[in-house]
Amino acid sequence: MEIKVIREGKTIVFQGKEDETLLDQLREQGVYISAACGGGGRCGKCRVQMIQGATEPGEEDVKCLGQEELEAGWRLACSAYPREDCTLVIASADESRFEVVAGSPEEETRSAETESGYDIAIDIGTTTIAIELVGRSRGQSLHTVTSINHQRAYGADVISRIQASNEGEKEALQESICRDLYEGICRLLAESGARPELVGRIAIAGNTTMGHLLMGYSCETLGVYPFTPVNIETITAAFEEMFASQIKEHGETALKLNAQVTLLPGITTYVGADISAGMLSCEFDRREKPCLLIDLGTNGEMALGSKDRILVTSTAAGPAFEGGNISWGMGSVPGAICGVSVQNGNAQVETIGNQPPVGLCGTGVIETTYELVKEELVDETGMLEEDYFEEGFPLAETKKGETIVFTQKDVREIQLAKSAVRAGVETLLLRFGVGYEDISQVFLAGGFGYRVDLAKAVGIGMLPKELEGKTTAVGNSSLRGARLYLTQEDSPKRLQQILASSKEVELSSDKDFNQFYTEYMFFE
């Protein structure tokens, strides 16, 4: 059986296997497609069009796809088992162009050529990866490269990655992240012109699951209570050891750095090194008055505290802020709608790079929700106006003439996500024993938090109005923490101090959290 894949004009052909899903076979061939739910037949993101030899539509296909789509040969790759020669077209947006936030705007890059030595700081996010060249003389960021985390083919959130690892994909996941890092470092050095022999140290921050997958640790205990990690201490390894398989693969031409790699320490399974690094960069250990750090990603980690005491937690915000689980949702790629205004039932949209609209990214999701609530097209319980209830609210048209809509289900997804964040914040305040007025500063971290219109996030109730004036977007605080770790001598000690004063609050069985979670699901 021959499977032919056409993507963006390129064709590859491979020998199909009867006992594997199309998604698995595509992954093996290195054909990347997004599978937000991890191949569970729920998110519909892995859809491909089988223009010849289409499989019989299954239960999952019928649920996720319309009649017209089914007739045109659209199937979910995760539940399709091709039995005969087939040809498929992958039209999904190429997420390799994901716009990733690395630093913050005020940081200028300098020429790399004048430096006598370099270090490299890395942030491994569940969705994206940022790699930064740091000059040793002034500890400055000289150049940054970003990419998506190709483990996304195994699921959008950490839980689906953990599950994939437990189901025998551990080595494949490790291989995937090592390749992303290795290739990213090669690109960083090539683009900046920095000489490889001058690279001394590499510091990596990432959530605990990312760390486990990189080190090849078992994830068996990460997904079940009491959520015990294998190792979240500081880990060091030689570059050539960590990237041995990449170096072997590239043979003669391989990049060999005489560098030491350090994986920063985390706090718990669900509050990892990315957050401890974030707290380092927000100087939690030097603050007299409590401040709040919120990472608005899929895991919604947050930390509240000052130099003596810190409470940390994570709240399952889900992938809605990154466009996941939203009908027309997608990552921050060119053409994704990122700004919306609605007047008299008509929407005006702005897209990334001013490209023709192709879907909706996280900020677009927030803006749409805010506008619909403001225009009273969504009521306080989250119900969409009757006229739009069936088909969804139309936002824009794609080049092909399809209507990009925001549906009732999408509003519900955002209600779940925003109330998870808000309830997390409220529970932390309650446990810490402080009110809004006691908080000196709020830091919004993460690519999404960076671009979001704060007033609109407050408008839908994701954050309390009282904290609006104290909030700043800090971009990738994890990456900056990793850089500080390399450049400031006392950083390792400070990081240990932060870890020692941090305590985790577990939310899923917390009565107050559950109460807040229900309460804040409404719109005010």
Place this chain on the structure above:
Amino acid sequence: MEVLEEIIAAIEAGKGKRVKWLIMQALEEGCTPWEIVDFGLIPAMESVTRKYHDEQFFVPEVILASHAMSVGTRILSEYLQEQPREPVGTVVIGTVKGDLHNIGKNLVVMMLRGVGFLVYDLGYDVSAETFLKKAIEYEADIICMSAMLTTTMPQMQKVVERLVSRRLRDRFIVMVGGAPVTEGFAKSIGADIYTKDAGMAAIEAKKALEYRKEQSG
């Protein structure tokens, strides 16, 4: 009766205090406690379930409504004890081992009690062994399991496997639910009932038990 209609409306609106007041009113007007259950609480729950299905209601409304309903069941329980009626059936329920999520499971508990089941709530992080032990101890008809994480879903399979290996599978109806659970998953582990939400769970549980009684009787 008008007051029963009002009870339905108050439950839908999540108004616990008003439900309490209306029930006292209904009793004064001569309704029997069981009439209030059959023509007030149960139709209210069915209506909430229907609205959730039609996407008119979302999680918070359902939670508020079920709180209001539980206020009703609590008040009525005193009176109902004086005129006992056989429970529809007995259920042991819990969130599976490794999982601490409670909200969804608590909703199912309230809904099941609403339609007249005797429910033993085993809480969260419940091991397969505990499910079995308690089901046997309470002579349950139904074992109901919830999981909110894809990583804890396999625990449900463990329970079914143990039932099979101990030749107890036919004695219990196995129900599963929770956000990541699908019909397909339920089938694959050999569960009997899967529903998407708490209200349907109560309705389907009742149906399954009635069907079973017909078959055996």
